[in-house]
Amino acid sequence: MTIVLSATLLRERTHALAATGIVLSLLAILFLSLQEPGNSPVHGYLWLMIAVAIFLMWGLQAYLMKSSAAHVRAEGLFVYMAIAAVLLCPVALVMTDLSVPINWGLSGLYLSGLLQMLNALGALLLIYAIRAGKAIIVVPMVNGLFPMVTIVLSLLLYHRIPSTYNFIGLFVAIIAIILMAVDEIKHGASLASAPVLHGSGL
Numbered sequence: 001m002t003i004v005l006s007a008t009l010l011r012e013r014t015h016a017l018a019a020t021g022i023v024l025s026l027l028a029i030l031f032l033s034l035q036e037p038g039n040s041p042v043h044g045y046l047w048l049m050i051a052v053a054i055f056l057m058w059g060l061q062a063y064l065m066k067s068s069a070a071h072v073r074a075e076g077l078f079v080y081m082a083i084a085a086v087l088l089c090p091v092a093l094v095m096t097d098l099s100v101p102i103n104w105g106l107s108g109l110y111l112s113g114l115l116q117m118l119n120a121l122g123a124l125l126l127i128y129a130i131r132a133g134k135a136i137i138v139v140p141m142v143n144g145l146f147p148m149v150t151i152v153l154s155l156l157l158y159h160r161i162p163s164t165y166n167f168i169g170l171f172v173a174i175i176a177i178i179l180m181a182v183d184e185i186k187h188g189a190s191l192a193s194a195p196v197l198h199g200s201g202l
Contacts, residue, residue, distance in 0.1 A: 001055065001056060001058075001059025001060065001063070002059045002060075002062040002063050002135055002136070002139040003022060003135075003136045003139065003140065005059070005060070005063040006063060006066060006134070006135040006136045007136060009063070009067070010063075010066060010067060010135070012134050012135060012136050014134060014136060014137060014183070014184075015183050015187055016183075017179045017180070017182060017183035017186075018137055018179065018180045018183035018184060020179055021137075021140075021141075021175075021176040021177070021178075021179030021180035021183065022136060022137070022140050022176075022180065024172050024173075024175055024176035024179065025140035025141065025145055025172075025173065025176040025177075025180070026140065027172055027176075028145060028148070028169045028170075028172040028173035028176055029140075029145065029147070029169070030169070031165045031166065031168045031169030031172060032145075032147040032148060032151065032165075032166055032169035032170070032173065033147065033169075034163070034165035034166070034169075058143070059139075062126075062130060062135055062138075062139045062143065063135065065077065065126075065127055065130045065131070065135070066130050066131065066135040069131050074124075074127045074128055074131050077127055078123065078124050078127055081123060082120070126138075126142060126143065129142060133184070134184075137180050137184060140176070140180075141176075141177055141180055141181075145173045145176070145177065147169070148169070148170055148173045148174075151166050151169075151170060152170075
């Protein structure tokens, strides 16, 4: 969604290598999300509707991060995001089953706080990355391919072998990231080295 909005409304354009990387990243997301038959205990389609809602909200969010650059500083945007998150705390409280014991220990409250710190830091860096780069490159590279890191960590920490689909996704994701990075570095360097022309007629 971010790619479509950025390309149509913001007129962001990229080159052949990066465009190929974008397409491959979308393909990688598909393979990284797939599970072998029988591995998923999920039933019904509620999860799919929730996933589509997240897809729409996060896609629009990334577009607004980029399009608001001329009106709101990155730091200010992050503050507004944090305020909105705090305002949603009562909703989370209502959704909490208070009849179940709450883990107030290191593996509960404090671990959750650490995870939220990582989430907040990642959100701040994402704002900077989208503001400094192209949303059509940053979003599929950063926000779309994080399952690759999760799968690698699961392999290292829990010795859980990824499925065939996930292996394909890992391989495609690595190629996609390399293509997008090389293309942006290549054309970024060419723009930086281009001569600056001065004169009243230019």
